[in-house]
Amino acid sequence: MPRHSLGALTLATILLAAPAARAADADRSTSAPKPESWVLDANDWQDGKDLLPEPVVKHLQAGEYWFNVVSIDPNRFHHNYSQAFWDATDANAGKYDLDAKTCGLKDKATGKIPDFVFGLPFPTIDKADQQAGCKIAWNFTMAGAMGGGGGATFTLNGVDTTGQFRRIKAFIHSRGYQGRHFGPLADNPEHLAGEGLSGALEPLDVEGVSTLTKRYWDWESQDAIWAYVPSTRRARRVNAASRSDPVAGLDIFADDLNCYAGKVEYYQWKLVGEQTILAPLLQPYPFPMKSVSPTRQLIDTPYMSAGYEVPNRRGAPWWIQDHLVFVKRPVWVVEGQSSDPYYNFGKVIMYFDKEMYRIYWKLVHNRGGEYFYTAMCGYHFVKNDETFSAVFPNLVVGVNDKTNRAALGGRFQSSFLEQHWDPGYFSLRTITHMTD
DSSP states (O other): OTTTHHHHHHHHHHOOOOOHHHHHHTTSOSSSOOOSEEEEOGGGGGGGTTTSOHHHHHHHHTTSOOEEEEOOOHHHHHTTSOHHHHHHHHHTTTTEEEOTTTOOEEETTTSSOOSOOOSOSOSSOOTTOTTHHHHHHHHHHHHHTTTOEEEEEEEEEEEETTEEEEEEEEEEEEEEOSSOTTOOOSOOTTOEEEEEEEEEEESTTTTTOEEEEEEESSSSOOOEEEEEETTTTEEEEEOGGGGGSBSTTSSOBGGGGGGOOSOGGGEEEEEEEEEEEEEEESOSSOBOOEESSSSEEEEEOOOOOBGGGSTTOOSOTTSBOSSOEEEEEEEEEEEEEEOOTTOOEEEEEEEEETTTOOEEEEEEEETTSOEEEEEEEEEEEEESSSSOEEEEEEEEEEEETTTTEEEEEEOOSEEEEESOOOTTSSSHHHHHTTTO
16 A cells, blocks of 8 residues: 555554657567467466576465466556656656665755655666665655555465465554655654554454554665564564564565565665566556545455365465466565674575566575565556556465465555544554553
């Protein structure tokens, strides 16, 4: 959900527009021509060798994964984002630069952080540019921010080869100050980029555990995060590096929502390649929104069943069985790495859509340089007309290939957009009174 990377971060502490021709290339198979819809499975796994990260290909070859691949109209897919967003992107050409020390976004006219940004700040990426990786990360951040704020109730499911071993029900709410349609909010006294609030609802042993995150709109600050545990009846500050800690002992991390949930400035970014990838989506084109108030819209989406929930399943128990399709998309392959000594990950390889700037897959290495984990990140789009659109993360499948366990996050059936939260909602008072 828009800017829900903030909510995911808090929950974990507790528990260039690319040319149309390039998009068209995404629909060309590397082997024999395929029909508009086809299934990639172990019988023709070689057709997926160049369309998936290597660890995923191994699961495909073993018959544990399979992919419902559908073709898309590149122009229609481009317009999953509003014309207002694309017009702003075009207007951003030449407007922004990067702070050399931090990778922070800089207004060329002032040499300072911009007051407000909407649209992709870097409409064109030059792959020879030494700063290309950081610019790609900024495009990703601003594409995800366009919705402005909202929320959903979802589940986290720990799954191993025998089935589900743990389930947590939780919620995420967020408010974004940067990147939103219709311009900046009038009041932002803390000079925030965004803020999020999340809490656990089930089971009983985690009910009421809640967190608050505030992300500052600057180049240097860490996220301010508070965690509240009902049994102690107190909120405490926690380190932002905890987003690389497992959530409640599951094989999923706060940095998995959107496939990256931190500030751009937290990582050193390096563009290392480009290719075509299979991108997971709930459906290729936008879902409708239903207005329930002048500021709130609801979006209904189908539930994605996993193998452990389906009799006579196909593939791994954590693999999604229905309501998930894959489309071929051109991507930038980017390496990110944190310099924070408390951050558990080493090198992280991410696959960014060259046009829509979503991360579909990431490969995580430990600080010793050894690969151990893949996250698949799925999305859906919403749009009213050409004045408003948003992109929601709706699925994470995190797989630890060292332990042969996985976790699923998201899969909600209802979510909402909210343009005007109560001014006092994102506060310590809210999280400390969650179970009153």
